[in-house]
Amino acid sequence: MSSDKSQPPASAKQDGFETIPQDILDRLTRVDMPSVKDVPPSEETLQVAGETIPVYRCETLVLGSGAAGMRAAVEAKRRGIDVLVASTGLFAGTSACSGSDKQTLYTASTDYKGDNFLKYAQSLCAGGGMNFSTAYVEAVGSIDAIGGLQFMGLPLPHDDRGAILRYQTDHDEAGRATSCGPRTSKLMVKVLFDEANTLGMRILSSCSGIQIVKEKTETGERVVGVLATHRPEKRNPYGFVFLACQDLVIATGGPGELYRDSVYPHHCHGGLGIALEAGIELTNVTESQFGIGTPRTTFPWNLSGTYVQVMPRVYSVDEDGKEHNFLARYYRTTREMVSNTFRKGYQWPFHSTRMLDYGSSLLDLAVFLEQKAGRKVYLDFLRNPDPVNEGETFSLDDLDPDVRAYLENNEALYELPIDRLKRMNPLAIELYRMHGTDLCKEPLEFAMNNQHMNGGILIDDWGKTSLEGCYSVGEAAGSHGVTRPGGAALNSGQVFGKRVAVAIKRSRLQRQPREADTANVTTALSKALETAASFLDPSNGKTTNEVKSEIQARMSDHAGIICSAAEVSAALAAARKLREEVEADGLRVSSPSLVGSAFRWRHMAMVSEAVLTALDHYIQNGGGSRGARAICDDKGTRCPEAKDEDLSRFRFKEELEKDRVEKLVVKRVGDRFPISSLPVDLTPEVTREFFEKGWGPYLIKEG
Template identity: 55%
Template sequence: MSLSVPQKILDALTDVVMPRLKPAPKAAETIRIGDFDLPVYRTGALVIGSGAAGLRAAVEMKRRGVDVTIVSQSAWGGTSACSGSDKQTLHTANTKDQGDNFQAMAEAIRAGGAMDEDTAYIEAVGSVRAMASLQYLGLPLPQDHLGGTLRYQTDHDEVGRATSCGPRTSRLMVKVLAEEAIRLDIPFFNQTTAIKVLKNTQGVTGLLAIRPKESTDANPYGLAVFPCSALVFAAGGPGEMYRDSVFPNGCFGTLGMALEAGLELTNITESQFGISTRREGFPWNLSGTYVQVIPHIYSVDGDGTERHFLADYYRTTQEMASNIFRKGYQWPFHASRMLDFQSSLIDLAIFREGQKGRRVFMDFNRNPEPIDAPFSLERLDSDVADYLRSAGADHALPIDRLRHMNPLAIELYKRYKVDISADPLEFAVNNQHMNGGIAVDTWGRTNIPGIYAVGEASGTHGATRPGGSALNAGQVFGTRVAEHIGAAGTARAPSQSDVSGAAATAISNVTGHRKSDSPLTWKDIRADVQARMSDHAGILCNPADVSDALTDARALNTRIHDLGIAVARNAEMVRAVQWQQMALASEAVLAALDHYIAKGGGSRGARAICDPLGESLPMSVQGPLPEVRFRTEREADKNSQLKVRLDGTNFVITDVANRCYDGDKSFFERDWPAWLTGDIYRSGVEASC
């Protein structure tokens, strides 16, 4: 049996056409700063980024009477619009066998540790509102005939809290939020790259950006100034930091700019890595049904010889096939899952094939080749067999199982000229998400007054998280940031701040990096940073290599400071700034990682800390794998986070205990006045655990 879904429905869920933007407003004034004439765009609140989290913040602010503006390097070009965010993890109070409560969901969200307990509870409570409002805007989340939301199990989720509109879930979220932003007539400045925060002793005053459309003889770089009273970082994560990445091209994030502004970062040691197709072609995570249909996985060497390399790791065909399936809801690499022949042994095997110069493929027209016995749907572990049986996926070949379980998975690649129904699919282990970012409190506030962070730009996710919960977090905190800014009342009208002094300093800093005789180009910096991060800060981290990588990263930033960056054309200035800031951010990540390892930190989340004295030794069918012996995570490390800030040219790293939440102690008559008077928005940070 195959599911019968009309082609037009598949097309609508795959080819998601984004709305056209209205023209950006014209500048009402200009200011003269040094040799430059700069356009000025005043606003109450400014959102950096046009992904799902940033759009949510903008829409919710506009509804609360805030004068809000959006700037975006590339509208609909970020991870939530272009990458493989195919689900949202939400509260599941819908059926008896999948019942839920907010505290249980919060415990699941923060189970990996290094996450504030109050933040996890906020995300759990807010998920109901996030889902309902997205449905109101038109997001087609699937329901049964009685109105219950269809759910399934995902990464780090034993309850089954995930729901999905198909592989384009996050793009559909961006679409409905963008349509609402356009309806609300929110000014949108596309092709506008944020480069410097403007501030004074009281807090934020604005932003310096590059808008190529503004380029003139008196403004050769296209600089523009955006005075504002509130600034929201929502430009995603540092996707360009790694050579091996599933981020869409051009995703820089804003961590370097945040460090330069004096913002504190947290958990930047924590990322996600997993199997996906590379961004050189069509970047997409190969989770869910792509692996649950159990395709054949093999490698090809330089001579074209095909290798059944997983047979070097697993003991039986059943064990191998069952763990290929489990990558569907155990997608991120996790060090502990290399043990006992679990699913991350697959990630390790693929990673090592890549290190040997071999290309890795999955073939949906072949079942896995045998190890001890031929592959059979009758010989699978019980959890795998039960799932496929419930799904009715008893077809002979993986492609037919995929066509039955998720035809959209096939359609998606076809849109990018890859027909997985006919040809094998090349893939690798790639960087996919940074769980850390800018440190925020329960209202999304940073350590600088007037500056907020949401989505992947914020560091709210902890060491691990349920798949899809990052999308939910962006929606929840986008709303909370809007509530806080709206309640403050300082951004209801365009800012009238005098930003000329701060802008002059920022411009001097930016132009000071341009030196025509420098041997460094932004392409040199890109190659250096990406190779170092992928080779020494990926899924396997050796303490000595990390320390050496940090030394090299510091040396690169010293060279940038001393030599500047050669910019052949004025239009390249934006890339020069972005790579200068990315080099700074990469040093911050390595500094935090080196600090964590030197203090005895163990393997957690995305990285195995390899150590010949480590307690954990992965095994393969051929015996122990001593080169990947690793330290186990110390339980105490789950209770804190590493905070990082820039002090001059040095990074200050501190270990801060997670904030606590000890249960819902609200009482209506006692607590209602705080809501009525707005005292809830003036609450301070909760105590540490």
């Protein structure tokens, strides 16, 4: 219990959270999305192997309808480019369905003295694996990105002088984060769709790309279209359509289905598999983010920010229903335990070094071990934390100075966690109430989950991939480095959404449109039809559910936050065997309408092998622990400690400096996934372009 002097006066409880009208809470959590008119069925068709394949033509095809893809589509449409958006499910991906307490958009700050783009860029690439030039592009572009969103109607909070309100987020010492609340990215999607409707955007919903179709050129290969499944399509048994394009933007998000313990919405397969199959290079796929969140079996959501900054009671329940104050086995004092629970708010992702010195990721390890022991873990907002030692009590007067100051500054020194949460973030409560859990009445189950792929498709500073005419934006793109500040991914998707539109428009001024070779397209579609038919053979190999279960269990159990060289090598061998079996024996589905799922899980088998190949290469070449994982080794130089637990089995290798200045690249060549590396350029060479000198070239490039 805290002392009386820590309590706000009774009158303070009459303002703040209690005065926010319900309709405002509803507007920011129960977001009404715009209606979207689907593209009418195409009258153009191809006859392939006796089947009718409808053809949809466009100049630029955008796969994915999240915040990054829709920004690319809107910016391209504004530039007079004929755009078609193909979406597996409107408002069903991570942008529309994922978030946290106050989901973060990380941009250059207008607060107080403003920002320095060089320092901003340095913070983005500080963890390694990211070129300074890419970081600088995202820093400078953030101003236009956020301004465009505000113009389209994104309700970012600001003070009466116009400065956007800011706070501190993960890997962020400058306080560049801002938010519309837990549904920030969904609100971004909403305003972008409103703009798309205004522009008359063509959108093909219930449409999933399953194969990139290419043709040879004088200099290599170029994309000419995408074979996709379109759920409403009945002119062939599989719902196949061909989306012919001059340029392709892959904006399909991350591989959420790769892990069993995941905070992604269901059915998020991402675009790495379709890229690998097309021979496109991936990078940094060893780098992910893991952190605490509610399980995927309920309502998957990140538990960062105020969810933990209010310091709820953390406990686990065993199979007999007995409750355990398990964190008391790890932290030495109540103050140390609750202060590090608080720090999970802005140190949310697991990081190996934060397991040391009784830091905030020791909590992650403790939760991970409770899960391994078969216990369920909960946050209880109705009670303060249990003490660590006999004779101690939780007190708001006995907190680390940074924790106490934060609560004071937010006037949140209330008696119970639920009241502290109501004061600081009533939207966080409203969100879970909307999904069936009332934090004012019941505890909240949580777990350690995979949350974000920081790697992905290798792109340059214009979003171009290694395949001519193909671009990538958002989480599908591997541009985020090792340890990005929280919310930087949302900004990256907006910045690169505009940049790929600019790059596509410029490329059109330099080349003539070319028609795809119909014979080449027909051959590709014919092979796809053969593969689709094979999925219906009852004598074929594994079912998609069997492949899904095997991949997800292997990745969660052997490629999560705790890894070892032996386990990763064994996992790689098993993943390679599975992929070879899938390609040799096929997959099995029960109806033609499910062949799209078979294509996607064949892709996921490739993605799993590619990720494990890169991770195994990294470890075998001396790679140590960093953002995503602790690489455990008996000869490791660092070891976490706990009050009453022997953690010597988690002794880990430190990250090598050389690994911070290179990016691992993986692609599919034949039957293998060779690894190469690219040097990271951290040279901060930013030169001033004088107006009169740069104006002419700009006008020529923009046409």
